[in-house]
């Protein structure tokens with residue numbers, strides 16, 4: 713994919729002539745570059761040497777195999793859920809596969825993670841970091857059981873530039889969507905939103921229960937076997953038994 717994005721960054725800029733699109737062959741993290749940019753900017757890298765994941769994890773950012781992108785957005789309610797919908801929409805329209813969304817916004821194919829999203833608030837702007845595993849053939853041993861790529865799942869190479877263009881368009885649409893619409897679309901798209909047996913890692917311990925929908929702020933309600941509800945405010949949700 714390396715020559716693909718590199719060659720086609722001009723195509724990206726033609727598609728979005730009003731937009732600032734910064735491209736780095738290599739960078740520590742697109743999150744750092746985007747933090748200094750105005751709303752509307754898209755920062756894209758071919759490779760990240762210190763990609764940042766959620767919960768203090770790193771993000772595997774092999775050169776030329778994935779999409780590593782940060783978009784600078786206006787903050788919005790349930791933005792984090794809207795971004796998951798946008799990534800799933802872009803993948804569906806370009807690769808023809810339907811992703812599941814593991815609350816709040818892990819994008820899943822065949823039970824493995826194909827894309828991850830990190831939102832950081834910086835000086836009143838939302839920096840939306842999106843990593844999509846596109847054409848990886850293999851992952852490091854510690855990720856092999858939990859990560860997949862579009863190529864690994866479909867058996868076909870995917871065009872990263874087509875996917876990036878669809879992604880920017882989809883983020884523009886979903887990030888502006890009304891909160892209630894986002895909640896409704898997420899509940900429809902995610903097998904984790906309701907009726908799913910899950911394990912949740914919380915700061916004060918682990919709980920097991922069945923998901924029981926989203927509250928009005930987009931937080932996940934997990935019903936324990938004693939009937940009590942826990943509202944989960946941050947990630948750490950996985951299918952029970954995994």
Ligand code: BTN
Nearest residue numbers: 741763764765766781828841843
């Ligand atoms: C997650 O842990 O699920 C979130 C992963 C977010 C990775 C992306 S890749 C582009 C942007 N730059 C980073 O360093 N992280 C995000």
